[in-house]
Amino acid sequence: xxxxxxxxxxxxxxxxxxxxxxxxxxxxxxxxxxxxxxxxxxxxxxxxxxxxxxxxxxxxxxxxxxxxxxxxxxxxxxxxxxxxxxxxxxxxxxxxx
Amino acid sequence: xxxxxxxxxxxxxxxxxxxxxxxxxxxxxxxxxxxxxxxxxxxxxxxxxxxxxxxxxxxxxxxxxxxxxxxxxxxxxxxxxxxxxxxxxxxxxxxxx
Numbered sequence: 001x002x003x004x005x006x007x008x009x010x011x012x013x014x015x016x017x018x019x020x021x022x023x024x025x026x027x028x029x030x031x032x033x034x035x036x037x038x039x040x041x042x043x044x045x046x047x048x049x050x051x052x053x054x055x056x057x058x059x060x061x062x063x064x065x066x067x068x069x070x071x072x073x074x075x076x077x078x079x080x081x082x083x084x085x086x087x088x089x090x091x092x093x094x095x096x097x
Numbered sequence: 098x099x100x101x102x103x104x105x106x107x108x109x110x111x112x113x114x115x116x117x118x119x120x121x122x123x124x125x126x127x128x129x130x131x132x133x134x135x136x137x138x139x140x141x142x143x144x145x146x147x148x149x150x151x152x153x154x155x156x157x158x159x160x161x162x163x164x165x166x167x168x169x170x171x172x173x174x175x176x177x178x179x180x181x182x183x184x185x186x187x188x189x190x191x192x193x194x
């Protein structure tokens with residue numbers, strides 16, 4: 001799997017911008033999770049990456065918004081530090097009920 | 098040099114939050130550039146990373162804000178894709194006046 005970081009810059013002062021952020025978030029969390037308001041960590045196969053990219057490009061307004069997709073170093077947890085509020089949940093860890 | 102991506106989640110609905118974002122931005126652009134509203138790409142040495150991390154922690158409010166520091170794969174341009182508005186400027190490219 002490829003670990004990606006997707007950062008999405010959109011003006012959330014307009015309802016159209018907030019709607020686009022919601023739709024981009026929906027596309028991303030189907031493959032991973034939101035770690036900050038407009039930052040997502042996803043894990044995908046090569047084929048899923050193609051589909052994900054297409055979906056993101058459909059949702060964004062290229063004249064207004066900015067999307068950056070970074071291929072992260074693996075294993076991801078070795079190359080990221082988080083300070084303050086941390087929304088990240090290790091989805092591979094056993095779920096204790 | 099280490100290529101880092103710094104993502105900073107802060108509520109910009111308060112003046113205190115906007116001030117913190119400005120101060121974090123100032124710390125980051127001393128070592129690199131802002132590529133999205135609260136996303137920065139910086140290049141630092143090991144020693145500079147220690148100082149950068151300390152400065153960021155001083156500026157943030159850990160109860161309110163979130164800072165994530167990712168060590169990027171190198172060469173960075175091979176592992177990032179940008180769509181829509183792209184603020185990135187290749188500072189190592191020759192400046193043509």
